[in-house]
Amino acid sequence: MVSNYITRLIYLDKPAPNDKIVEPVIIDFRYKFDKQNNWTEIIKNVNGKDLYRWIRKIEYY
DSSP states (O other), X not given: OXXXXXXXXXXXXXXXXXXXXXXXXXEEEEXXXXXXXXXXXXXXXXXXXXXXXXXXXXXXX
């Protein structure tokens, strides 16, 4: 399935002083979908730790 959802962000939080290597922040998003292919849960993982979870309930008529 092709989706338009963000699954990974990699960025540098600060500029590197004196040409030192700065470790990037890696953010992964995991999604759960219902039968209509709408997301019902997103888990935001920052550097290997689950930090946030969004849940939504959708009623279909």
